[in-house]
Amino acid sequence: TLRYLIFVRSEEFPGEDVFGFGDDLELNQFDGLPFSSRYYKLLKERKSLPVWKVRSQFKDALEENQLIVVSGTAKTGRSTQIPQWCAELCLSAQYQHGMVVCTQTNKQRAVDLALRVADEMDVNIGHEVGYTIPLETCCSADTVLRYCTDDMLLREMMSDPFLEHYGVVIVDQAHERTVGTDVLLGLLRDILLQRPELRVVVLSVPPMTDKLLKHYRSVPLISLEAPGSAEVVHSYSSNKDYFYSALRLVLEIHRTKEGGDVVVFLASDEEVQCAYSILQREGTRLGGDLDQMVPIIMCSSYLGLLPNLAEQAGSAKSRRVFLSTHQEEDVWWPAESVNFVIDTGVQRKMVYNPRVRAFSKVLRPISQCQADIRKQLSGPTGKCFCLYPEASPSPAETSPQILESNITPTALFLKRMEIAGLGQCNFIDRPDPEGLMQALEELDYLAALDDDGNLSEIGIIMSEIPVDPQMAKALLASCEFDCVSEMLTIAAMLSAPSCFLEPPAGSAHEALQCHRKFQHPEGDHFTLINIYNAFKRSQREEYLTTEKWCREYFLDYSSLKTADAIRTELTDTLNRIELPISEPSFGTKTNTHNIKRALLAGFFMQIARDVDGSGNYFILAHKHVAQVHPFSSYGAQSHKLGLPEWVVFNEYTLSDNNCMRTVSEISPQVFIQMAPVYFFYNLPPSESKDILQSMLEPEGSRKCKEKKRAVAISSDANSSCTALTPAYDRCVIQ
Template sequence: FHLASLAEAAGDLQTQFLEGDKEYDDILELNQFDGLPYSSRFYKLLKERKELPVWKAKCEFMDTLAKEQFVVVSGSAKTGRSSQIPQWCAEFCLSVQFQHGMVVCTQIHAQQAVDLALRVADEMDVNIGHEVGYNIPLESCCTTDTVLRCDPLLAHYGVVVVDQAHQRTVATDVLLGLLKDIVLQRPELRVVLLTAFPPSPKHLAHFTGSAARLIHLETLGAGEVVYSSTGDGYFCSALRLVLEIHRSREQGDVIVFLVTTQEIDLAHNILCHERKSLPIDLGELLPIAVHPGQPGSLPVLGEEETSQTRQVFLTQICYKESCRSTKPCSVFWILLAPSCFMVPSVELRPEATQCYMKFQHPEGDHFTLINIYKAFKQYCNIEKWCQDFYLDHNALLTADGIRSELTDTLKRIELPISVPAFGSRSNTVNIKRALLAGFFMQVARDVDGSGNYFIITHKHVAQIHPLSGYGAKSPKLDLPEWVLFHEHSFSEDNCLRTVTHITPQE
């Protein structure tokens, strides 16, 4: 790396960005990151992004990034710092042809890293896992160009963005300590700290020996959701927003995606407490905790109750599929819902197993779930039918609701929705390819032909769960060599659940 070339590029950058956002007023037809034409959604999001408070500081930030090793950006939530700053850092690295490396942005929670990567990829109009990726424990969504590597000097990165630096975790403090030493050996490396509030001068001087450049973003006016400095900012802001929506008297239910099951339960308790103090004329606020993968008991409201009650669904969601994929996603809403299989008593299990076999599909459990959902819709969502077949009526209702939400999302972002052709070979192959695109890290191989499946990523050996269509085979003959699984219950029974046969050709 040559500092002289960086200084020359910094001068060009300074001239380029002194004119503010002029480059976006006459934006090129092709995306500078992937060379493809911009979608209509990009221009819509760009207009919204320009309204964020952080955009007023873009010129100052880019100028500082070109000249200084350390940049500190402070501002409350909703200023856009977490989503916009990494994109601008990518533009900075692109301007010098990535000769000093790529951009890495740290997050405290794994789900936050996934969510931020999805949002940034959407706004940059690129594919998740390609130009923008993420790497969290036991899951990586990167290519060889974006993968995070174990590198003591971070030689693969030109800019390191430390988000939520005000939250003093052990991992954050260790990282900042390492960066302090690394920048002495890599003068071309840039470090950007994003905080909710300005750090003390002593804290800033800890890194460079002198006060680092601080850019303070404008705070939002009254009535907006403001970041809390207690360490639970996004959590508190989400609940505050729910209450504001309810007070606004706008129609419609609300769904809140949280990081952990503990947050779901805590949010449920808080909203149950807060609703007691709300005016009666606003109508009832009904918090509902939905834990993915666990049987739930969703309330069924009458028509009159529905018009007077706002339901708030508190749940988790894990995005596994590229937002720009046009492949069918007909099974994903079932996987996001709680399990539709009831847990009968010991004496009723043989009867329940016989019921489940009526829906069994030769291609695997994912297709069996589709058969169950099709039958559920065919019988008009009747609860009695579910009871007769030992199926959870509430779980299937949840799956139906999630399907509607995903369909609306696909329409909103202008993605084509293919009409399902159940029973055709091409439809089966397309569904398998869609599953592989989303769950490509969850693949296992039968290493000895007796049902001992070696999980490619975990390096563990597991068996197929007995309730699976394959797990019921005894002796274990004609088992598929390669399978894709949805869940590995390692700590419970070391079994693979929801399994489908795949082949290298697919």
């Protein structure tokens, strides 16, 4: 046996075996290799965390109970230590019941936590510890602890509905109330009844823990001691000009020359981008006696700007200013360097209106739960500036996203789970009945449900495709119309963040001219295909790097790269479920017609007509009037091309002047051909519907109606003409 001499400073590990002479070197129980010196250094840091005080209590509770709720604020170490202790439990059982999975609401946080925990456990990332996020998996057959986003675990449940691959499921950030987390918490109640050996740990913060205890009933609660809070300074009045107040405060802090990085919480991604530009400009005007100020965007939506914090480590003569939103409150911050937090106290959320199938931007105060998390970020020696009065009213809990989102994809998933044998989802907060009915109605229109309200064969295939149900139906239709390659590109480009970069000041006209080179006369869906195809060509050209090509055309390289990855994933999915993929034939007249038919097969509910020839589009489904977004091929800058009368659109937002995004021209005849008849006859009455009705009815029927209207026999005329037209069943939701 190989023998080692180990020297360890006794003051670092009091009360333990501090050195061994002639003893075997201590081996890592997870990989069987000797521990490195870094393991012991990190172990000392881990033991100083608040969560370490409840280690024995947690392990005992985990062995004796199926479900545990752990309550603790940020910086207690719960997200790194508890998964390791659960992995030790699974190891002691020789993984008879499975391994450990820990869900996160933010994909960047899932990656960062996996890297940190692999370091603490002294194992290689991708082996014993791994992660799974959209479009990226870093795991192996040896993985015993995996971090993943909540939506990825839900997708995994379609093939493993009872999570039999796992012995412990940890639901982190339950207080974020994402749709994925709420659905997972609702399904786990039923799964626990089916699998008595499964253990579930829910990590949250007060006051969400009270609601969890009420929901699950009679489960143990482990509360973590909160670390010291920062000095909190509140504003004396309600500040409507919070944005510029926050930026002025950043500059004032920087001028004091007091050390430490700054975190600024703003209301939206747009405000973050604007603040980034302003601080970059102001940073160049600072006096020579001041250190460098480095603004850093921390929003996951700006993929190309999200930094590697290790590479961005502030030097002795620089101060980092992290710009974030309400979605990144619990992110893996560089806590040791943050000394100032500026909290605007507001958030701009997208709230879904099921009646008009549209989102609207709403400015709301943050919850008390969110405010408390932000106050913890700078630690006991820092300062938190709250740009709102201390007594300002705010909700105690974060609003559940399931009450504010389009839950049609959720309804499709839950229907799939019913087939797998899972019962009703026990929501903590049940979805709005109107939103649920709208979701089931939409699935029925898309032929995803059968006559009994269960998932149809088409619905089962749609649930396998990781896009929204409407786009999934369009992809299925493209298999019939031999335009799969083009529809895959459209689906990928619409699933990725917008590929159009916001042009710098003074470059708007140049950016518009560059974007016009990709415009297609048939509409925005076809323009997206042009952009993607040009992006792929740039990758094959050796004389020009793709990043430089994107910059020259004011396109976002990271978004296009994401779209390329999504397209590959969708292609693999279609191959896996053995759907035919036709050869690309973009540009031919037949292909153009087929793409429109495939789009209408999924997006027939999103049709509009220009009622006056000036761009006022009447949306048939709910009778709202909207404009085409200025960035569209048919937008304000392209009015000389003429506006089409009938269009299909991808997105409608009540904010932004009621704009439609991603618009393409269609013919009403093709719409009538592709829309389900029971959807068409359920459209509200309008002049546009009358035009479509006249196209649908036989010539003799129209003449009959005109003649009977002339003699004013309205009641008899209606009954007579109804007899001349075919009868259709209306949609019935089971």
